[in-house]
Amino acid sequence: MSNYITEEKIKELELAANKVRQTIIEMLVAAGSGHTAGPLGMADVFTAFYFHILNHDPKKPDWEERDRLILSNGHIVPVRYATMAHAGYFPVEECLTLRKFHTRLQGHPERERLPGVESVSGPLGSGLGQAAGMAYAARMDGKKFRTYCLMSDGEHDTGNIWESVMFAGKYKLANLTGVIDRNNIQIDGVTEDIMPLENLRGKYEAFNWHVLEVDGHNMEAIVNAVEEAKAIYEKPTVIIAHTIPGKGIPEIEFDFRWHGIPPGKGPTDKIPATEQAKHFLHDLRTMQGKIKSEHQ
Amino acid sequence: MINPNAKLANFLDKEKMEMAATRDGYGLGLIEAGEKDKRVVVLCADLTESTKSLGFKEKFPERFVQMGVAEQNMATVASGMANYGKIPFISSYAAFSPGRNNEQIRTTVCINNVPVKIGGAHAGISVGPDGATHQALEDVALMRVLPRMVVLVPCDAIEAHKATVGAAFNNSPTYIRFGREKSPVITTVKTPFRIGRAEIFREGKDASIIGCGMLMYNALMAAEELSKEGIDCEVINSHTVKPLDVDTIVASAKKTGAVVSVEEHQVHGGLGSAIAEALAKNHPVPQEFIGVQDRFGESGNPDELIEAFGMGINSIKEAVKKVIKRK
Numbered sequence: 337m338s339n340y341i342t343e344e345k346i347k348e349l350e351l352a353a354n355k356v357r358q359t360i361i362e363m364l365v366a367a368g369s370g371h372t373a374g375p376l377g378m379a380d381v382f383t384a385f386y387f388h389i390l391n392h393d394p395k396k397p398d399w400e401e402r403d404r405l406i407l408s409n410g411h412i413v414p415v416r417y418a419t420m421a422h423a424g425y426f427p428v429e430e431c432l433t434l435r436k437f438h439t440r441l442q443g444h445p446e447r448e449r450l451p452g453v454e455s456v457s458g459p460l461g462s463g464l465g466q467a468a469g470m471a472y473a474a475r476m477d478g479k480k481f482r483t484y485c486l487m488s489d490g491e492h493d494t495g496n497i498w499e500s501v502m503f504a505g506k507y508k509l510a511n512l513t514g515v516i517d518r519n520n521i522q523i524d525g526v527t528e529d530i531m532p533l534e535n536l537r538g539k540y541e542a543f544n545w546h547v548l549e550v551d552g553h554n555m556e557a558i559v560n561a562v563e564e565a566k567a568i569y570e571k572p573t574v575i576i577a578h579t580i581p582g583k584g585i586p587e588i589e590f591d592f593r594w595h596g597i598p599p600g601k602g603p604t605d606k607i608p609a610t611e612q613a614k615h616f617l618h619d620l621r622t623m624q625g626k627i628k629s630e631h632q
Numbered sequence: 633m634i635n636p637n638a639k640l641a642n643f644l645d646k647e648k649m650e651m652a653a654t655r656d657g658y659g660l661g662l663i664e665a666g667e668k669d670k671r672v673v674v675l676c677a678d679l680t681e682s683t684k685s686l687g688f689k690e691k692f693p694e695r696f697v698q699m700g701v702a703e704q705n706m707a708t709v710a711s712g713m714a715n716y717g718k719i720p721f722i723s724s725y726a727a728f729s730p731g732r733n734n735e736q737i738r739t740t741v742c743i744n745n746v747p748v749k750i751g752g753a754h755a756g757i758s759v760g761p762d763g764a765t766h767q768a769l770e771d772v773a774l775m776r777v778l779p780r781m782v783v784l785v786p787c788d789a790i791e792a793h794k795a796t797v798g799a800a801f802n803n804s805p806t807y808i809r810f811g812r813e814k815s816p817v818i819t820t821v822k823t824p825f826r827i828g829r830a831e832i833f834r835e836g837k838d839a840s841i842i843g844c845g846m847l848m849y850n851a852l853m854a855a856e857e858l859s860k861e862g863i864d865c866e867v868i869n870s871h872t873v874k875p876l877d878v879d880t881i882v883a884s885a886k887k888t889g890a891v892v893s894v895e896e897h898q899v900h901g902g903l904g905s906a907i908a909e910a911l912a913k914n915h916p917v918p919q920e921f922i923g924v925q926d927r928f929g930e931s932g933n934p935d936e937l938i939e940a941f942g943m944g945i946n947s948i949k950e951a952v953k954k955v956i957k958r959k
Contacts, residue, residue, distance in 0.1 A: 406712075447715070447744050455715060456743045462708045462736050469712020469720075472697065473673075476718075496736065499705030506700075 341388065341559045349555045352422060353383040357584045358620045359418035359431050364598035365613045367435040370443065372602065373581035373594040374488065375415035377519045377552070381486070381577055382419040384558040391481065394424035397452035403481050404470050406455055408463020408497075409488035409517070410444035411596070416453065417441050425452050461494030463487060464514060468504045471512035471572075482566070486515045490522030493531045498543075504572045505544035513565040514545075514574040517552070519581040521592035540574050552577030585616045586624060638833050639822035643852060651814040652789035654846065655753045658810050659684030660789075661796025662721060666692050672800055673713060675699050676723040677706050682812075683723035683753040703729040707736035707748070714746035719800055726752030726768035726809060734774055741805045742778045749799045750775070754812045756896035757924060757941055758846065758934035767929040773901025775807040776874050782806040782827065783874040785895070785903070787848035788817045791871060794825040802827055811896070813934045815846040830877035832884070834867035839952045840884040842868045843894030844903050847922070847943055851894045854948035865952060876906045882914045890955040891919040894948060896938075899923040918958035920951040 356379045364370045385405060386392075392402045407416055414434060421428040426440075433439040440450040444458030457463050467485035474481060491497060504512055518536070520527050527533055537547045546568045550557040558577065565573035581595070582588030587606045594602055599612040607615050634640060643649055666672045666688055675697045676685045689696040699706040703724055710720035722729060730737050730750055741748045755768040775783045782804050786792035792810060799806040824831060833848070834855050843851045848869050855865035866884050870877060885891055891911065893904030899921040908919055924941055938944055 455711075456739055459735055459739050462704075462711075462740050465705045465708025465736075466712035466715065466740055469709035469714075470716045471712075472709065473713040473716040473718050476673075476694070496704040496708065499700075499702035500708065503699065503702065503705055503709060 340563045341556055345388065346555045349383050349387055352387050353379045354584070354620055354623065356383055356415065356418045356422055358617060359421065359428060360414050361599055361613060361616050361620065363414055363418065363431040363434040365600055366432040368598060368600070369435060370414055370598050371411045371596050372598055373521065373588060373591070374409070374412035374517065374519065376585060376588065377579040377581045377583045378412055378415050378486070378517050379419070379583065380553045380555060381515060381517070381558055381579070382415050384555050385484065386419045386423040388559060389562050394420070394452070397425065401479070401481050404454055404467065404483040406463045406467040406470070406483065406485045407445065407453070407457055408485055409460060409491050410457030412488070412517070413445045416445065420452055460488070460491035461496035464497055464500035465503070468500050468509055468512055471504070471509045472507060475509070475511055483512050484515060485512070487517065489516055489518045489520065489527050489533055489536070490530070492533050492536070501540065501543045501545065508570060509572045510569050512572045513562065514572065516574060516576045517579055518576050519579045521581050521595060523595050525592055536576060544571055546571050546573040547576065548573065549576045549578065552579035553583055585619045588616070634834050635832050638824070638831055639820050640833060641818055641820050643816055643818045643849060644856065650817040652817050653812065653814045654786055654789055654792040654810040655684045655812065657786065657789035657792025658751055658753070658796050658808065659687045661793040662688040663691055664793070665797050665800035666695065668797070669719065669800065671717060671719045672721070673697065673718050674721045674723060675706050675710055677701055677703050677729065679724055679753070683751060685723040703733040704736050707733040708740050710748045711740035711744055711746055714748045715744060719747060719749070721749040721751055723751045723753065725766060726755035726771040727766050730771055730774055730807060731768060738778055742780050745780055746805070747803050748805055750807045751810065752807060753810045755809045756811050756845065757929040757937045758811050758813045758896060760813070760934040760937060761931050763931040764928040769898045769924050769929065770901070771807070771809060772873055772895070772897050772903065776901065776906065778805070780805050781874065782872070784808045784827065784871055785844035785873055786810070786871050787845055787869050788815060788819055790817055790819045790821060790823070791825060795827070795871065798825065798827045809845065811846050816849040818849055818852060825871070828872050828875050828877060830868050830870040830872070830880040832866065832880065833869050834865065836864040836866035837888055838864045839890040839892060839956050840866045840868060840888045841892045841894060841948065841952065842870050842881060842884070842903070842907055844870050844873060845896050847894045847896050850943065850945045850948055854945045854952065857945065858949055858952055863952060863956070870903060873903045873906055876910055878910045878914065881907055881910055885911055885915050885917045889917050889959050891917055892922060892948065892951045892955055893919060894922040894943070896943060897923050899925055918955050920955045922948055922951055
């Protein structure tokens, strides 16, 4: 049992994450382009942050004392938009404008277009440096808010990330917590084939970070890890969240071909293209058959 | 004749002429900006002494951040600090910043639209013995194409000081370019300086020499020598390459009908290109381009390199005569 979250709250978060996943599918279908596997895989982590962990106010996205959540791998931003909408930042219906002309929900997020997204991201590897800059500046001013940086595993191929890891380690930025979406896939295939990242834990530890590993679909574990990070005063913490790409939809789970494709345009060996959106939403609404009726 | 309103130093008197490096002006500007506003912070990539960030570090150690040789991270950390509310200056050599970290500047500074100030030292061929790798000749072009970026190329140490303080408070991504070598101090503290406004250093009617950076001295000397041959040149210091002072430049082109651009940079994409774009749109006149002609530099003494690469006083004089013939 966790001291930080009740059973009741965990159930509430799991239901919220399911809604977030449904919105992700709906918005990707409406957009006709975008990434599917990553956003689904991070729905639990984002839900945990926006519905439980973050000290924030959806009605005051510029509130000075808010915790900062920096998304480094901007391509999974549909999960952020969907979670923000369900958390009350903007109407859920606006999610259907994703990637359309004049939308606030750009294909990759932009700070000035949508209050609350904090920073521009998309080109990989530059989020942790920005988060470290915020954490450093906040500490200079004695601010108490925390800065979180959500990263992909694939972007650890970039040099910029490791420069930032070294920087945060040197300056002991204990108010900075990284979360790595360790889903083991990137565009061209499996991370350990493209450019091996292991021993990822050992690498961070060697750079003077505190390292935690969790099941990225276990709400209690995610919340506990973030609370432990808050208790570590002498160094930054990174939480390696082991996730399943496409989580929640069995036909997408673990399949790297779904990295950059929306439902309706994905691999057809399991589900025909025209059936994909309907099938996937049904999967989610029935929780993969655990619930018999969509309305139950 | 020399524009009295420009309040220039007596640069014709070689004995009394003061010599100072533009990077020294940067160092003093950082301290003044830091005194004026506590939000000013300075980040440096292992070049604290030679970028002249040292004075700020000694005066405000708590606001100085040593980044190590990591220009990409320096840009992203500065972006985060500016996003939070600081006014960060990032110091390195121009070849590395904005050279190596160009994408981070584009994405995390310019698209983010946060007021990071990029101090690019050791720019131009006058870096000398270090050779081509360290002679940034493309930096102005790289920065000029970025939306929201302000680009400043001060002509001497005093102007560099003013540009640095001005950049601190313009609330915009800004690139400021500095040289390594000492160069003639041609302006004074009284010389007008405003970001976005070119200054007419000398008034003339036969041709307009429009330049930026340390070569402004050569431009003024070329005009002085040409006046003895009966050629009356206007000389304009366009320290702000972006946003370009189109009104001043077009008015001068209308008056003289011929332009020579002067910059210690590739002729492609820098001040000369900016001027040509403005003139093509508003008032096309013949233009000659003094600068590096699409090649890399090499080791040598600064003076001999400036001469060898066609940016000396004689080269400017020849360009003026050539452009007048094309009228």
